[in-house]
Amino acid sequence: MPITPVDKIWMDGELVDWADARVHVLSHGVHYGSGVFEGIRCYETRSGPAVWHLEEHLKRLFRSAKLYHMEIPFSQEALADAVRETIRANGLTSCYIRPLVFRGYGEMGVNPLNAPVNVTIAVWPWGAYLGEQAIEHGVRVKVSSWKRNDQNSLPSAAKATGQYINGVLAKVESLKAGYDEAILLNQAGYITDGSGENVFAVRGGVLCTPPISAGCLDGITRATVMEMAAELGYQVREQNLTRTDLYNADEAFFTGTAAEITPIRELDDRVIGEGTRGPTTKELQGLFFSAVKGEVERYAAFLTPVA
Numbered sequence: 001m002p003i004t005p006v007d008k009i010w011m012d013g014e015l016v017d018w019a020d021a022r023v024h025v026l027s028h029g030v031h032y033g034s035g036v037f038e039g040i041r042c043y044e045t046r047s048g049p050a051v052w053h054l055e056e057h058l059k060r061l062f063r064s065a066k067l068y069h070m071e072i073p074f075s076q077e078a079l080a081d082a083v084r085e086t087i088r089a090n091g092l093t094s095c096y097i098r099p100l101v102f103r104g105y106g107e108m109g110v111n112p113l114n115a116p117v118n119v120t121i122a123v124w125p126w127g128a129y130l131g132e133q134a135i136e137h138g139v140r141v142k143v144s145s146w147k148r149n150d151q152n153s154l155p156s157a158a159k160a161t162g163q164y165i166n167g168v169l170a171k172v173e174s175l176k177a178g179y180d181e182a183i184l185l186n187q188a189g190y191i192t193d194g195s196g197e198n199v200f201a202v203r204g205g206v207l208c209t210p211p212i213s214a215g216c217l218d219g220i221t222r223a224t225v226m227e228m229a230a231e232l233g234y235q236v237r238e239q240n241l242t243r244t245d246l247y248n249a250d251e252a253f254f255t256g257t258a259a260e261i262t263p264i265r266e267l268d269d270r271v272i273g274e275g276t277r278g279p280t281t282k283e284l285q286g287l288f289f290s291a292v293k294g295e296v297e298r299y300a301a302f303l304t305p306v307a
């Protein structure tokens with residue numbers, strides 16, 4: 001999806017013009033994928049723009065950095081303020097937010113430890129990740145021939161830039177075969193997640209999603225949806241899922257900051273359920289989209305005002 005440029009990007013403590021937010025080609029992260037990042041959304045609410053689950057996302061950023069021995073030269077509070085400052089500086093009412101911590105310029109070779117740690121925060125307007133139509137009508141998905149990075153090769157708990165090359169292989173394979181998105185299996189053959197989304201199946205009114213130990217990202221939207229589903233009276237289970245479990249589900253959907261809640265209408269050319277958004281998916285979307293817009297009192301605490 002093309003990026004819509006805005007005015008400013010936050011780089012290592014100051015706002016710079018969008019066009020000046022550059023890095024040297026010999027930055028460590030460009031060569032070795034030595035970076036960690038987050039994807040966050042800011043929504044328009046009645047009391048102004050607000051960031052959804054800012055604290056949880058920044059906590060995960062710090063956990064990802066720890067896994068790669070990167071010391072972030074800013075506190076979590078300072079980065080929370082920087083996110084809000086960047087949104088204000090660009091006058092946006094809703095946007096996608098991309099904090100990035102990467103090994104910069106100064107050293108070459110695989111050892112990252114002597115390269116500086118740089119931090120940037122970019123924001124831009126971003127609509128529905130898998131298309132506006134997808135939220136209502138769902139997407140067609142392919143189980144990838146590429147397996148998810150094994151956890152003892154690359155830790156799935158970390159949202160690291162280099163790890164995404166695994167998802168890139170799967171995503172491109174699915175697009176070239178005419179699908180919208182990929183789902184990756186782990187080495188044991190169980191479902192992990194999509195290239196940028198967690199996966200849920202609904203069967204007989206029970207919501208199932210793979211456990212984190214399957215090798216999926218510990219998604220923040222996944223946790224929210226599990227909480228919302230339980231509150232709506234659904235049974236929620238974290239359990240290993242095979243591709244057949246998804247073929248035979250009544251409904252299936254993706255969750256993610258970018259994808260929000262997107263129905264999966266087909267997997268490997270098998271129509272799932274009625275082949276359109278199912279009633280449970282619709283109900284969860286209803287609650288989720290109301291909550292992010294600040295319309296549900298009990299979820300208001302998850303929104304951090306930008307002002």
Ligand code: PMP
Nearest residue numbers: 196197198217219220221256257
């Ligand atoms: N899995 C992967 C591989 C992802 O990249 C993402 C997006 N961060 C997710 C799942 C969903 O996570 P979240 O709900 O925290 O955005």
